Amino acid sequence: MSEQITVGVGAGARYLGVDRVIDLGPLHPSAHGAYRLRLTVTPDLVITAAEPLVGHLHRGAEKLFEVRDYRQVLTLANRHDWLSAFCNELAVALAVERMTGMDVPARAQWLRALLCELNRLMAHMVFLTPLSPNAATYREGVQALMEEASGGRIHFMFNRIGGLREDVPAGWTERVAAFLSTVDTETLTIDFGALEGLGVLPHEDALAYGVTGPIGRASGVDFDLRRDDPLPAYKALGFSPVVRTEGDAAARVRCLLDEVQKSVELARACLEQLPQGPVNLRLPKAIKAPEGSVYTRVEAPLGTSGVHLSSRGEKTPWRLKLRTPSFNNVQALSALLPGTKVDDLPAVLSSFAVVVGDIDK
Structure with a gap:
C-alpha cells in the first residue's frame, strides 16, 4: 500500500x-x-x-412535514430540489389523493403533465448552460411561462390536493406553444469531444446505487416512470425514453439533450389534448388522510422522486419519507471518478447533475 x-x-x-x-x-x-x-x-x-x-446543507424537511397539515406540507415540498419544484409538489399531492380516494379532474391531470415537462425543460437547461451558454435563453423563456401560470418564479406552489390552485391564464397555452416552437437543441453547441470516455459509470454500478433519471439512462438503465408507472395523462401519450449505453460524460449530456427534445414533444401533445373543465376539487377546511400508508412516485427531472406517507388519521402526516433522486445518484461518484485525471474533473462533474438540497433533505 x-x-x-x-x-x-x-x-x-x-x-x-x-x-x-x-x-x-x-x-x-x-x-x-x-x-x-x-x-x-x-x-x-x-x-x-x-x-x-454530504450533510452540510441538512434541511430537516421530513421532520418539518410532521408538524404541518397537508396544505402546509406542499409549501415545503417544492424546496428540497429547487429545480424540480412542481414535480416535488405533485408527488406529495398524489400521496394524499390516493389515500383519500380523490378523483382529480381531467384538465388538472393534463395540466400537471404539461407543467411537469416544462419544469423538466427548465431544470435541464440550468445544467446545460455551463456547457452551452445559449441554453440560458431557453431557461429564461420557460421559467417566465411557469411564473406566469403559478405566480412563483422558483417555488411555484401551484399544485393543490385535488388538482391545481387555479386554471392557467387566458392565452397562456398559446404562448407555451409559441415558445416550444423556438426550442432547438441543435443551437446548443457542446464540445462532446472533450467529454467522451470520461467518468464512465458502468451499467452494473448504476443499478447497484439505484441511479435513476438521465444519469441512469446514460448508463443503460431503461427505466422511466412516465412509461413504467405513468400518471393518467402520460398513459395516453405513448411515451418511450431514450436510453444510451456508453455511461460516460458525453452520454449523460446527450441524455439531457434527448430529454429536452422529448419534453418539447410531450408538452405539445398535452396542449393538443388538453380538455376543458375544472382544475380542482372542493375540499373541507381540514384534510385528514385515513389511517394507513401509501407510496407514490413521479419522474422528476433528475430521476425518481418518491413519497412514502404514513398516516394515523390526523390532519398532519405521522411520517412522510422522501426518496429523492440526487441522494442515490451522488453516491455513484465513488464508482465513476476513479481513473479520472484531476484535469478532467470539471468536465466530468459538469455532466453529473445533482441538487444538494435533494440530498440533505
Whole structure:
C-alpha cells in the first residue's frame, strides 16, 4: 500500500511519490449547494478513490412535514430540489389523493403533465448552460411561462390536493406553444469531444446505487416512470425514453439533450389534448388522510422522486419519507471518478447533475 497524506485543495504539491487525500469542498462551484468530495490522488494526479460527503446543507424537511397539515406540507415540498419544484409538489399531492380516494379532474391531470415537462425543460437547461451558454435563453423563456401560470418564479406552489390552485391564464397555452416552437437543441453547441470516455459509470454500478433519471439512462438503465408507472395523462401519450449505453460524460449530456427534445414533444401533445373543465376539487377546511400508508412516485427531472406517507388519521402526516433522486445518484461518484485525471474533473462533474438540497433533505 502506498503512503497517503491529507492536504487541502491547492496544498501539498511538494509531496511527490505519495498518494494525496484531497478534500474538495464543501463549497464546490459545480454543485447546486454545498457538499464535499474526498479524493485520493496519485502523484500523477489521477483519482484512485472518491467519497462524496454530504450533510452540510441538512434541511430537516421530513421532520418539518410532521408538524404541518397537508396544505402546509406542499409549501415545503417544492424546496428540497429547487429545480424540480412542481414535480416535488405533485408527488406529495398524489400521496394524499390516493389515500383519500380523490378523483382529480381531467384538465388538472393534463395540466400537471404539461407543467411537469416544462419544469423538466427548465431544470435541464440550468445544467446545460455551463456547457452551452445559449441554453440560458431557453431557461429564461420557460421559467417566465411557469411564473406566469403559478405566480412563483422558483417555488411555484401551484399544485393543490385535488388538482391545481387555479386554471392557467387566458392565452397562456398559446404562448407555451409559441415558445416550444423556438426550442432547438441543435443551437446548443457542446464540445462532446472533450467529454467522451470520461467518468464512465458502468451499467452494473448504476443499478447497484439505484441511479435513476438521465444519469441512469446514460448508463443503460431503461427505466422511466412516465412509461413504467405513468400518471393518467402520460398513459395516453405513448411515451418511450431514450436510453444510451456508453455511461460516460458525453452520454449523460446527450441524455439531457434527448430529454429536452422529448419534453418539447410531450408538452405539445398535452396542449393538443388538453380538455376543458375544472382544475380542482372542493375540499373541507381540514384534510385528514385515513389511517394507513401509501407510496407514490413521479419522474422528476433528475430521476425518481418518491413519497412514502404514513398516516394515523390526523390532519398532519405521522411520517412522510422522501426518496429523492440526487441522494442515490451522488453516491455513484465513488464508482465513476476513479481513473479520472484531476484535469478532467470539471468536465466530468459538469455532466453529473445533482441538487444538494435533494440530498440533505
